[in-house]
Amino acid sequence: MEDTATVLTEATKEKLRQGITRIERLAEEKQEVADQIKDVYAELKAFGFDTKAIRQVVKLRKLDRAERDEMDMILSTYLIATGDA
């Protein structure tokens, strides 16, 4: 086994370690942001809002944005094709 590709140099191991550390740090961050979102919903609920409805609104707005982006993309494709961009 010693002479297989599984033997890593110190530099390689270090690279791996750093990668895993960064991934774990980012995963933590991601969780924190997710918790913050949850907090905002909780606040709104405490204020008397129907969070389920708000979630739908957020989803719709996201779809709208995606649609707008899509249209922008098509537009820019056309502009490039016509030499106008």
Add this chain to the structure above:
Amino acid sequence: MEDTATVLTEATKEKLRQGITRIERLAEEKQEVADQIKDVYAELKAFGFDTKAIRQVVKLRKLDRAERDEMDMILSTYLIATGDA
């Protein structure tokens, strides 16, 4: 929400608007962090690492942490039960 159906005061509407804005901002942040995680995996893959194996390692380490946390919780339950906490 209120007895008065869906009639909202200006202040209430403003509260709602701000909440949605914050949620959308945070969702964007969350997506950025998710993308960064993806990038790290891509880098490691480009460097020659087996990302599937790395994902397994990350998962295992997460399970380890969950287990340690659970043990702490059990310990604290035990200490409370015995009157030592």
Add this chain to the structure above:
Amino acid sequence: MEDTATVLTEATKEKLRQGITRIERLAEEKQEVADQIKDVYAELKAFGFDTKAIRQVVKLRKLDRAERDEMDMILSTYLIATGDA
């Protein structure tokens, strides 16, 4: 489902009916088992045990199993990577 919109043949409808029946039968079974689990906890509680602590123990044991499974998986990934499996 098909180009012909929602027009189903008798055989297809029968297939659907049977599937739904099986799902409902299984859902019932699942509920029965869930109720049995609840019963066991109730018994233990009646006997004087702290069910919260027991739930923690059950959870910890489950985490243990998950971790062992994950380690097996990593091992097998490693064996495959080194050409030993």
Add this chain to the structure above:
Amino acid sequence: MEDTATVLTEATKEKLRQGITRIERLAEEKQEVADQIKDVYAELKAFGFDTKAIRQVVKLRKLDRAERDEMDMILSTYLIATGDA
């Protein structure tokens, strides 16, 4: 610590052990049934059905059943109240 309530007799410990074993066995069973349900959905999907729609149907039928049960309950209450049952 030895003289606190945390000292269990052999019989008590055995009771606890058996309870946990039963819970774990039942949890396994429950998971198996859940997997079987998943299998049926997978089959229906492979057959060309829209499983999301089927899930809605199943949910509606369950609500219907609950409603019917509710009506039966009210009816029987009335029958008992009037001395007819």
Add this chain to the structure above:
DNA sequence: GTTGATCTTATTTCTC
């Protein structure tokens, strides 16, 4: 009766 915990469903993400 309201929070907190658990369980289930639904959506998203990853792997093959």
Add this chain to the structure above:
DNA sequence: GAGAAATAAGATCAAC
């Protein structure tokens, strides 16, 4: 792109 797995969301239920 289909199937599997992870994450997130919602519903449900018990405890205080």
